[in-house]
Structures are given as C-alpha cells and as structure tokens.
Amino acid sequence: MSKSIKLAILGLGTVGTGVVNLINDNLDELKRRSGRDIVITEVGIRRQRDDIDPNIIQNSDLMATAASDNVDIVIELIGGTTLAKDVVMHAIKNGKHVVTANKALLAEHGNEIFAFAEQHNVHVAYEAAVAGGIPIIKVMREGLAANKIDWLAGIINGTGNFIMTEMRDKGRPFADVLSEAQALGYAEADPTFDVEGIDAAHKLALLASIAFGIPLQFDKVYCEGITGITLQDVNYAEELGYRIKHLGFAVRRAGNGSGDDSAGIELRVHPTLIPQNALLANVNGVKNAVLVNSHPLGQTLYCGDGAGAGATASAVMADVMDLVRVLGCKDADQQNSNGHHVPHLAFIPEKLSDTPILRAEQMITGYYLRVHAYDSPGVLADITRILSDAGINIDAILQKPAHKLGQVPVIILTLPVVESQMNLAIEKIEKLDTITDKVVRIRLDELA
Amino acid sequence: MSKSIKLAILGLGTVGTGVVNLINDNLDELKRRSGRDIVITEVGIRRQRDDIDPNIIQNSDLMATAASDNVDIVIELIGGTTLAKDVVMHAIKNGKHVVTANKALLAEHGNEIFAFAEQHNVHVAYEAAVAGGIPIIKVMREGLAANKIDWLAGIINGTGNFIMTEMRDKGRPFADVLSEAQALGYAEADPTFDVEGIDAAHKLALLASIAFGIPLQFDKVYCEGITGITLQDVNYAEELGYRIKHLGFAVRRAGNGSGDDSAGIELRVHPTLIPQNALLANVNGVKNAVLVNSHPLGQTLYCGDGAGAGATASAVMADVMDLVRVLGCKDADQQNSNGHHVPHLAFIPEKLSDTPILRAEQMITGYYLRVHAYDSPGVLADITRILSDAGINIDAILQKPAHKLGQVPVIILTLPVVESQMNLAIEKIEKLDTITDKVVRIRLDELA
Numbered sequence: 001m002s003k004s005i006k007l008a009i010l011g012l013g014t015v016g017t018g019v020v021n022l023i024n025d026n027l028d029e030l031k032r033r034s035g036r037d038i039v040i041t042e043v044g045i046r047r048q049r050d051d052i053d054p055n056i057i058q059n060s061d062l063m064a065t066a067a068s069d070n071v072d073i074v075i076e077l078i079g080g081t082t083l084a085k086d087v088v089m090h091a092i093k094n095g096k097h098v099v100t101a102n103k104a105l106l107a108e109h110g111n112e113i114f115a116f117a118e119q120h121n122v123h124v125a126y127e128a129a130v131a132g133g134i135p136i137i138k139v140m141r142e143g144l145a146a147n148k149i150d151w152l153a154g155i156i157n158g159t160g161n162f163i164m165t166e167m168r169d170k171g172r173p174f175a176d177v178l179s180e181a182q183a184l185g186y187a188e189a190d191p192t193f194d195v196e197g198i199d200a201a202h203k204l205a206l207l208a209s210i211a212f213g214i215p216l217q218f219d220k221v222y223c224e225g226i227t228g229i230t231l232q233d234v235n236y237a238e239e240l241g242y243r244i245k246h247l248g249f250a251v252r253r254a255g256n257g258s259g260d261d262s263a264g265i266e267l268r269v270h271p272t273l274i275p276q277n278a279l280l281a282n283v284n285g286v287k288n289a290v291l292v293n294s295h296p297l298g299q300t301l302y303c304g305d306g307a308g309a310g311a312t313a314s315a316v317m318a319d320v321m322d323l324v325r326v327l328g329c330k331d332a333d334q335q336n337s338n339g340h341h342v343p344h345l346a347f348i349p350e351k352l353s354d355t356p357i358l359r360a361e362q363m364i365t366g367y368y369l370r371v372h373a374y375d376s377p378g379v380l381a382d383i384t385r386i387l388s389d390a391g392i393n394i395d396a397i398l399q400k401p402a403h404k405l406g407q408v409p410v411i412i413l414t415l416p417v418v419e420s421q422m423n424l425a426i427e428k429i430e431k432l433d434t435i436t437d438k439v440v441r442i443r444l445d446e447l448a
Numbered sequence: 449m450s451k452s453i454k455l456a457i458l459g460l461g462t463v464g465t466g467v468v469n470l471i472n473d474n475l476d477e478l479k480r481r482s483g484r485d486i487v488i489t490e491v492g493i494r495r496q497r498d499d500i501d502p503n504i505i506q507n508s509d510l511m512a513t514a515a516s517d518n519v520d521i522v523i524e525l526i527g528g529t530t531l532a533k534d535v536v537m538h539a540i541k542n543g544k545h546v547v548t549a550n551k552a553l554l555a556e557h558g559n560e561i562f563a564f565a566e567q568h569n570v571h572v573a574y575e576a577a578v579a580g581g582i583p584i585i586k587v588m589r590e591g592l593a594a595n596k597i598d599w600l601a602g603i604i605n606g607t608g609n610f611i612m613t614e615m616r617d618k619g620r621p622f623a624d625v626l627s628e629a630q631a632l633g634y635a636e637a638d639p640t641f642d643v644e645g646i647d648a649a650h651k652l653a654l655l656a657s658i659a660f661g662i663p664l665q666f667d668k669v670y671c672e673g674i675t676g677i678t679l680q681d682v683n684y685a686e687e688l689g690y691r692i693k694h695l696g697f698a699v700r701r702a703g704n705g706s707g708d709d710s711a712g713i714e715l716r717v718h719p720t721l722i723p724q725n726a727l728l729a730n731v732n733g734v735k736n737a738v739l740v741n742s743h744p745l746g747q748t749l750y751c752g753d754g755a756g757a758g759a760t761a762s763a764v765m766a767d768v769m770d771l772v773r774v775l776g777c778k779d780a781d782q783q784n785s786n787g788h789h790v791p792h793l794a795f796i797p798e799k800l801s802d803t804p805i806l807r808a809e810q811m812i813t814g815y816y817l818r819v820h821a822y823d824s825p826g827v828l829a830d831i832t833r834i835l836s837d838a839g840i841n842i843d844a845i846l847q848k849p850a851h852k853l854g855q856v857p858v859i860i861l862t863l864p865v866v867e868s869q870m871n872l873a874i875e876k877i878e879k880l881d882t883i884t885d886k887v888v889r890i891r892l893d894e895l896a
Contacts, residue, residue, distance in 0.1 A: 022744055026596050032661055032799040033593055033791070127591075133745040135591025142590075143575075143583025145481050146765030148474050213480055279751060282730055296470055296758030297581040303727060303749040310744030317594030325789065341773065343481070351480035 004037040005324050008071040008096075010044035010062050010087055011078035012052075015101060015128075018309030019075065019316050030317070034324045041070045044078075044087070066091035073323050075316060076100040085109055092120050097326070099319040101128035101312055107202035107218040110209075114344040123326065123341060125319035130203040131156055131288040133311030134304040135318060140210050140292065141346040147294035149211040151251040153272075153447060156203040158286035158306040159187045159194035160226055160246040164271075165284045168234050168243065174227065186286055196225035197246065197269040204248035207290070208267050211250055212355065213347030217267070220357040224270035233370060233442060236411050240396055242273035242368070243281040244442065253358065262418075264356040266363045273368050273413075273444040279303075280447065291447065299447075361420035366395070366444035369412040371429060372437040379434040380410060386432075390425040392417045407436055413444060452485040453772050456519040456544075458492035458510050458535055459526035460500075463549060463576075466757030467523065467764050478765070482772045489518045492526075492535070514539035521771050523764060524548040533557055540568050545774070547767040549576035549760055555650035555666040558657075562792040571774060571789060573767035578651040579604055579736040581759030582752040583766060588658050588740065589794040595742035597659040599699040601720075601895060604651040606734035606754040607635045607642035608674055608694040612719075613732045616682050616691065622675065634734055644673035645694065645717040652696035655738070656715050659698055660803065661795030665715070668805040672718035681818060681890060684859050688844055690721035690816070691729040692890065701806065710866075712804040714811045721816050721861075721892040727751075728895060739895065747895075809868035814843070814892035817860040819877060820885040827882040828858060834880075838873040840865045855884055861892060 009016050023030070023038060030038050043052065044062035052058060059065045066074050066087045074091040076098060078084050084105050091098050092113070100106065106113065106126055117124045127137045131154065140149070155161045159181055166177040178195065181187035193199045205218040226246045237244050248269045255263025274281050279301050283289040288306025293299050305311035326341065345352060373379040380399065387394060398411040414422075426439045457464050471478070471486060478486050491500065492510035500506060507513045514522050514535045522539040524546060526532050532553050539546050540561070548554065554561065554574055565572045575585045579602065588597070603609045607629055614625040626643065629635035641647045653666040674694045685692050696717045703711025722729050727749050731737040736754025741747050753759035774789065793800060821827040828847065835842060846859040862870075874887045 018744065022594060025743065026594060029596050029661075030594060032795045032801075035796040035799070134748055135587055138586065138591045139583055142770065143586045143766055144762070145769040146470055146474060146478060146762050148477050213477075277730075279727055279730055282725075282727060294762075295473065296466065297762040298753050298758060300582055300752030301749070303751075305746050305748075310746060314592070314594050314742075314745040318591055321593040322590065347480045348483040351483070353480075 004039050005320070005327060006039055006041040006070060006072045007075060007320065008042040008044060008065045008068060008073070009040060009075045009077060010065060011076070012043055012045050012049070013077065014309045015312045015316070016043075016077045018313035019077070022310070022313040022317055030321070034321055036324050038320065038324070042068055062087050063090050066096065067094040071096060072327060073097045073099060073320055075320070076102060081105050081108055085113075088113060088124070089116060092117050092122055092124070095120060095122060097122045097323045098124045099316055099323070100124065100126050101316060103129040103199070103202040103206065107205040107216060110206070110216040115349070117344065118349060123323060124344060125323060126206070127319045128312045128315035130206050131290055131302070132304070132306040132308065133314040134288060134290065134302050134306065135315065136207070136290050136302055137210065138318070139302055140207065141342050144292065144294055144297065145346070147297050149252070149292060149294040151249065152207060152211055152290060152292045153280065153445065154204070154207065154248045154290035155245055155280065155283055155288050156248050156290065156306065157194055157197070157200040157246060158288055159191065160197070160200065161283070161288070162186050162286045163195070163226060164229070164245055167229070167231060168238065171231060173231055174229060195227055197223045200246065200248045200269045204250060204267060204269055207248070208250035208265065210346035212252060212265055213345065213351060213353050214265065214355055215345070215352055217357055220267060222268040222270070222360045222363065226271050229271050229442070233368070233440065236370065236398065237273050237368065238276070240398060240411065240413060241276050242444065243276050244271050244273055245281060246270070247272045247274070249445070253364065262362060264358040264362070266358050268363060271442050273442060274447055278447050361418075361423065363419045364416045365419070366416045366446065367414045367422055368442040368444050369414070370440035371410045371412065371435065372407050373410060373432070373434045374436060375408045376434050379432070382432050382434065383410065383412070383429055386425050386428045387412070387414065390421050392421060392425055452487050453768070453775060454487055454489040454518060454520045455523060455768065456490040456492060456513045456516060456521070457488060457523045457525060458513060459524070460491055460493050460497070461525065462757045463760045463764070464525045466761035467525070470758070470761040470765055478769070482769055484772050486768065486772070490516055510535050511538050514544065515542040519544060520775055521545045521547060521768055523768070524550060529553050529556055533561075536561060536572070537564060540565050540570055540572070543568060543570060545570045545771045546572045547764055547771070548572065548574050549764060551577040551647070551650040551654065555653040555664060558654070558664040563797070565792065566797060571771060572792060573771060574654070575767045576760045576763035578654050579738055579750070580752070580754040580756065581762040582736060582738065582750050582754065583763065584655070584738050584750050585658065586766070587750055588655065589790050592740065592742055592745065592748070593794070595745050597700070597740060597742045599697065600655060600659055600738060600740045601728065601893065602652070602655065602696045602738035603693055603728065603731055603736050604696050604738065604754065605642050605645070605648040605694065606736055607639065608645070608648065609731070609736070610634050610734045611643070611674060612677070612693055615677070615679060616686065619679060621679055622677060643675055645671045648694065648696045648717045652698060652715060652717055655696070656698035656713065658794035660700060660713055661793065661799060661801050662713065662803055663793070663800055665805055668715060670716040670718070670808045670811065674719050677719050677890070681816070681888065684818065684846065685721050685816065686724070688846060688859065688861060689724050690892065691724050692719050692721055693729060694718070695720045695722070697893070701812065710810060712806040712810070714806050716811060718891050721890060722895055726895050809866075809871065811867045812864050813867070814864045814894065815862045815870055816890045816892050817862070818888035819858045819860065819883065820855050821858060821882045822884060823856045824882050827880070830880050830882065831858065831860070831877055834873050834876045835860070835862065838869050840869060840873055
C-alpha cells in the first residue's frame with residue numbers, strides 16, 4: 001500500500017467527532033476503495049482532551065496545525081467566518097488541500113478563497129457545505145456536467161423543513177413547533193439563521209454558482225423567512241392541492257431580447273406553494289432535497305439528510321476520498337492543472353460569467369394571495385379587475401363563507417407574474433374600501 | 449485552449465443522435481466547464497448518411513474506428529453483447545478510453561472488460577448503463593465513497609414502473625397497459641427484458657458490485673417479473689397502506705455468527721409492496737429512482753429519467769467530461785494509477801470481496817399473502833397456526849366478505865422471514881382442505 005494520507009481536523013465538535021467515528025467504523029472500506037491508508041495525525045482544538053487516541057497530536061495553535069508538515073489535508077470544522085477564514089487561507093498558503101463544511105465562510109468569502117487556492121495549486125472541497133450528506137456538489141459539478149442547468153429548487157434547511165412539516169401534519173402553529181425544534185436540538189437557541197432563510201441563502205449562493213458558472217453572490221440573494229406562515233395559509237394551500245415549503249430557487253431567465261434587462265439570474269429563498277403530488281412536497285421532517293431542471297436531462301431529484309454528524313462526516317470524507325486520488329498524482333502541477341481537476345465553481349475561473357442577478361422586482365413567480373374583505377357585493381369583481389388590468393392571470397379562486405366578524409377571506413392563485421406588477425396590483429387592492437387587512441402573499445411554483 | 453478531445457461514436461440510433469445533439473446544444477457550457485474543445489471526429493455506422501456534418505468521418509468498419517488515431521474516447525452505443533464486446537475490447541487494446549451505455553454487455557462481461565482496461569491503462573466509463581440520466585454510478589462510487597452501504601432498492605426499469613403506475617392510477621389491467629407502453633415506444637415489441645426483470649437485473653448486478661465491492665455476478669440475481677401482478681393485489685395493497693413497485697434490491701446480510709452460511713449478499717428483482725408514503729412509492733411513470741441506505745449517512749434517494757435520448761446522452765457526456773480531466777494528465781501512468789482514478793467497480797480490483805451471493809431460499813423479506821378459502825369456520829385459525837408454527841409473525845390481516853362464489857380472500861402481511869420457511873408454510877397452507885387456490889405471494893419491504 002502506498003504512503004498514508006494524513007489528515008488534520010480543526011474543531012472536534014459534533015461533526016469533527018462524526019468524522020473520527022466514520023474513520024474508525026469504515027477504515028477497511030476506505031482502504032479498499034482508495035488503496036491508501038488514511039490517518040488522522042493532528043487535531044486542532046482549544047483545550048487538550050484525554051479521550052483522544054494518543055497517536056494523534058493535539059494542538060491548540062490551529063494556525064500551526066493548518067501548516068503542519070505532518071498533514072496532507074486540513075479539514076476545517078470550527079465554523080464562523082473569522083478564525084475559520086484565517087486557518088483556511090493559512091492552510092492554502094502552506095500547500096495543504098482543504099475540506100470544509102462551512103457554508104457561511106464560502107458563501108461570503110469563497111471567491112477570494114478559491115482564487116487563492118488556484119494560485120497555490122491546491123483544492124478546497126466543500127461537499128458538506130450544502131445539503132449535508134447528499135452529494136449535490138459532486139452531482140452538479142460532475143454528474144450533470146454535460147447539461148445546461150435551467151433552474152433548481154431546494155429544501156436546503158432541515159430546521160425550516162421540520163417546522164413546515166409539523167405545522168401541516170399536526171396542525172401546530174409556527175412558534176409551538178419552533179420551540180420543539182429547539183428542544184430536539186434541530187434549531188439553535190437563536191433560530192434566525194434557519195427560520196429567516198440566511199442559512200439557506202448561503203447554500204443557494206453556492207448551488208447557483210456551480211449551476212450557472214457565476215461568482216458567488218450571497219449578498220444578492222433575495223431572502224424571506226417562514227416566521228409569517230400561519231396555519232390558515234397551510235390549510236388553504238392543502239385545500240387547493242398545494243403544500244408550503246421553504247425553498248431556495250436559482251433560475252436562469254433568458255429575457256425578452258437583446259439589451260433587455262429582464263435577462264439574468266434569480267436567486268431567492270422564500271416560502272413557496274408547490275403541488276402536493278410533487279416529490280419535493282413529500283420530502284418531510286429534517287430531510288433536504290434538491291430538484292434540478294437541466295437540458296437535456298430534465299428533472300432529477302436528490303434527497304437525504306441535510307445535517308447531523310453522520311451525514312456531514314459522510315460528505316467531508318467523500319471530499320477526502322477525492323483528494324486522495326489527487327494526491328496520487330506525482331507532481332503538484334498535475335494535481336491542479338485546468339485539464340485535470342474539477343473547477344471549484346464547476347466552470348474554469350476565467351470562464352465564469354457576469355450574468356446579472358435580477359432584483360426582487362424583476363423576479364417572476366406565481367402567487368397565492370389571501371385577501372380579507374367585508375362581504376360586500378362587488379368586492380371579488382374589484383379584485384379580479386385590478387389583477388386583470390395588471391396583466392395577472394388567475395389560476396384558481398377559493399372564497400370561503402363569511403365568518404363571524406363579517407369578513408370573507410378570498411384566496412387567489414395566480415399564474416407567474418413579474419413581481420413589480422404584483423406589487424402595484426396589491427397596492428391597489430389594499431386601497432379598496434372593502435378590504436380590511438393587508439393582503440397576504442406567498443409565492444407559488446408548479447415546478448414544471 | 450489546450451488540444452481538442454476527439455470522440456468517436458459507434459452507433460447513431462436514438463442515443464447516439466442524442467449525444468450529437470447535446471454537443472451541438474451545450475458545446476459552450478462543455479468548454480466553459482472543461483477548458484477544452486470537444487469534437488466528434490468519427491462515427492461508426494453501417495450505412496453512410498448524408499445528414500451528418502461533413503467534417504465527421506463516417507466509417508462502416510467499427511473496429512477501425514475503435515482503433516483510429518483520430519480518436520481519444522470511443523463511445524459504444526450499438527448495444528448487444530457480441531459486436532459491442534468486440535469493439536470495446538479492440539478500443540481498449542488500442543489505448544482508447546471507452547464510454548458505454550450497455551448494461552447487458554457490462555453485467556455479462558464486465559469483469560473481463562474491466563480487467564482488460566486495467567491492463568491497458570484505460571478507463572471504461574458507464575454512467576449511462578444504470579438509471580439513465582441519474583448520476584447514480586458517480587454518486588455511489590464517489591459521493592458515498594466514505595460509507596459502508598447496507599442495502600439499496602431501486603426502480604431501475606422505466607417500462608415496468610410505467611406499467612405499475614398506470615395499473616394503480618387508472619385501474620387498468622397489466623396486459624392493457626403493456627400494449628399502451630408498446631404503442632408509446634416505452635416497451636419493446638418483445639417486452640420480456642423489461643417485464644420479466646432481466647434489464648433490471650443487469651443494472652442491479654452493476655449497482656451491487658459498486659455498493660459492496662464484489663465482482664459482477666449477473667447470473668446469481670434472483671429475478672421475478674411483473675406479469676403476474678393483478679389489479680386485485682394492487683388494490684388490496686393500497687387498502688393496507690402499501691404500493692406495489694417492481695424493485696431491484698441488493699442487501700448485505702451479516703448472518704448470525706461465524707461459519708454461518710446466512711451471511712452474504714441478496715441480489716433480487718421482484719414486485720414489492722412498499723409503504724405508500726415512502727418517496728420511492730411516489731416515483732411514477734417512466735421515472736427511475738434508487739434509494740441507498742448506508743452508514744453513517746442513512747438513506748438518500750436519487751430520482752430522474754431512466755431512459756430516453758436526452759437522459760442517456762447526459763450520462764454519456766458526463767463520463768466524457770470525467771475522461772477529459774483524465775486526459776489532462778501528461779503521462780499514461782498518471783491516467784490510471786490506483787492512487788488516481790476511481791476504480792471501475794468502486795473498490796480497487798485486488799480488494800474485491802468474495803462474499804457469497806445468497807440463494808433465493810436464504811433471502812429474508814416480508815410477505816403479502818392472498819389466500820382463497822371456503823368460508824368455513826376455523827380456516828383463519830388454521831392459516832395463522834401454520835404461520836406461527838413456522839416462526840412467521842403476522843403484521844396485518846384483511847379478511848374481505850365472502851363473495852358470490854362462497855370464497856373468502858384473506859390477505860396477510862408478514863414481518864420479514866427467511867424464504868425457505870415461507871415456502872414450507874405455504875406448502876402446508878395449500879394442503880388445507882378449505883383452501884381453494886394457490887396462495888398468491890408478493891414480497892414486502894418497509895424500507896426502514
């Protein structure tokens with residue numbers, strides 16, 4: 001057997017421990033697949049621990065571990081975007097390949113990190129950064145490499161999906177389910193990153209780059225959380241044959257012609273009504289799934305655990321197994337020549353495109369509208385006339401009987417419309433005398 | 449841009465034409481991803497055609513094209529296991545990398561072909577051979593490379609899935625749907641390969657090898673078709689919360705201890721009741737899907753089009769894109785050293801395992817039984833006693849009212865049991881005086 005591959009793990013929390021356990025459990029399989037021995041030589045942790053194999057060096061100086069001669073691959077699992085960035089850049093500078101599960105780090109600093117890695121002839125692998133154990137980065141960068149990707153839609157935050165699933169299945173309100181998710185350890189004490197969609201936006205930025213060959217542009221992701229979703233809307237959606245999921249979308253829009261500013265890419269995270277019978281609508285609990293529509297393949301779906309020690313360790317070690325093959329190349333030039341490795345963002349750096357990211361007002365989606373009105377004759381006529389004047393096509397209407405307060409919720413599903421048009425229409429609807437409340441709007445996608 | 453990658457396509461039927469179209473449609477994306485130009489230099493076809501780009505050499509001598517100096521990668525799309533084998537072996541001998549969509553060829557001759565490829569330092573890539581456009585070979589060989597795979601279950605024949613879907617959705621009998629599938633071009637005039645599960649068995653043999661690191665053993669796949677499935681069973685299954693799908697299973701059994709011959713691998717294709725709410729049960733029409741259960745990742749599902757020109761071309765060209773990177777390596781040794789390429793069967797050849805394939809009688813599954821009996825008191829007691837004596841646990845019973853002939857169908861769902869035990873029990877049940885007909889048995893799996 002050839003020489004061992006030496007790993008350093010920075011950070012030994014849940015995921016780091018998962019990686020250690022995976023190597024212990026599956027070492028035989030790893031060797032049978034790679035033909036190499038794989039050993040953890042060093043761990044970077046703040047405080048010494050006595051439950052660690054004495055053959056492994058424990059180092060509280062993470063920068064030193066990142067540069068250690070005793071290490072081929074540095075696995076960054078400390079999280080955050082400050083120290084993590086420093087150690088990753090330091091590892092790259094010292095010629096180490098890097099594996100990271102850190103979506104925030106890459107979404108915010110990936111362009112800089114990947115360029116630095118190219119410069120130093122090393123790879124930064126990040127399968128674990130998106131959708132946990134689902135090998136979606138490999139699928140999109142390699143498995144779908146011959147396709148032109150039109151759009152993708154993903155459940156890429158397990159906490160959000162758990163909450164949406166429980167609300168529908170058990171008829172429990174948002175706040176109630178969130179508390180349970182926190183108790184179960186699915187959601188953080190501060191759940192903002194999950195329920196406001198920031199975590200999903202990080203992952204979407206990465207997926208969009210490798211789908212379309214564009215630089216990372218996390219700051220341009222339109223992001224809407226699920227805190228405003230009520231049981232009422234969940235139930236109306238079901239009644240109409242839809243289910244509300246918190247999805248990230250990356251969509252390529254061809255526009256209407258040359259010089260047209262409607263051409264570009266939509267990057268958006270928001271609650272979405274999707275057809276009940278779509279597989280994506282039936283991905284429940286903390287599971288993640290990504291649906292990719294590409295030419296000529298059509299739709300493919302990838303589903304699995306998006307978080308947790310085992311799933312994340314699986315992705316981290318899949319990256320290590322890829323790097324083991326790279327390390328089999330004799331000279332450094334071979335390890336990183338353009339003809340040879342999968343580009344960090346799927347497309348070779350000099351061919352990344354400057355396709356613009358569309359503004360929210362330019363985005364095109366269908367809509368679910370819930371309008372509350374006094375039960376006066378003519379209100380439905382007023383609303384539908386406003387929509388029709390704005391060129392918005394109605395796909396379905398559900399008018400429930402007046403409830404005890406004398407208000408009638410009217411539910412309207414529309415065909416896809418440019419957001420700016422919808423904004424204008426809603427403004428007009430809300431000015432009608434018969435309308436008693438703000439219009440509730442949730443996007444809708446047929447996934448067709 | 450570095451030198452062009454030169455492709456030869458052998459066979460220009462539906463899939464071959466799909467590959468040509470893909471390259472025409474997506475050449476810009478292919479170049480942006482690979483940094484290389486990709487050109488078809490030669491096609492091997494029996495008769496000259498005038499609808500082909502005049503820059504492409506047309507050669508009716510396929511063996512010559514397979515060995516042409518004008519070619520880096522040979523794409524075999526002629527099908528069958530005779531000429532296809534000759535041209536693949538000839539291409540390998542002449543140092544060409546090969547891409548093939550030919551599941552029958554690899555399932556039956558893959559061990560020989562892969563060994564010959566290793567010997568000649570070239571790769572034989574076969575993403576398109578299993579589940580069409582779903583990148584399941586890449587997912588299992590690379591994406592899940594750090595996992596120990598416990599079992600997989602797949603809908604890996606689109607025709608069969610179309611038939612099972614239509615029977616359930618429309619309440620149409622098997623023969624009726626088969627005729628439609630033939631009219632739609634989903635099923636061949638001779639549908640044996642599809643409906644008897646042989647096509648699925650070819651694919652299962654490939655999946656099992658890369659899951660467990662065992663040689664290809666197509667001849668040991670237990671194979672049962674869907675021709676005997678009736679609407680009656682489809683409906684009873686639904687009533688009990690299950691759906692019947694035609695599935696391929698590869699399952700690793702640990703056995704009960706050392707020297708125990710129950711340890712081994714189950715390879716089986718058969719109709720199976722699975723829970724209605726499982727995602728796999730909701731993969732409809734001609735779609736394929738593979739569910740993989742592995743440690744530590746858990747269950748992941750991969751779904752998409754399993755056939756058709758676009759899906760197959762997508763997989764063929766994904767292989768080409770991988771080989772483009774291999775061809776970026778300067779010397780031949782680098783292209784194929786163990787430390788460097790993904791082994792053909794996921795595990796390095798000298799580490800393939802001789803784990804035995806279990807015989808049908810050793811396999812363990814749950815069962816759906818439909819028993820017809822005269823409506824005499826005590827018949828249910830007799831049946832349940834026989835099952836209980838054989839150590840078979842009943843999970844559910846459904847006894848429908850006696851119909852006009854005075855017979856009562858009793859439906860019994862059992863927990864998993866060794867097949868030989870079930871055979872004995874059924875033999876005893878069929879000997880009861882009160883039993884009027886053969887017991888109908890369909891396997892059942894909770895996919896847990």
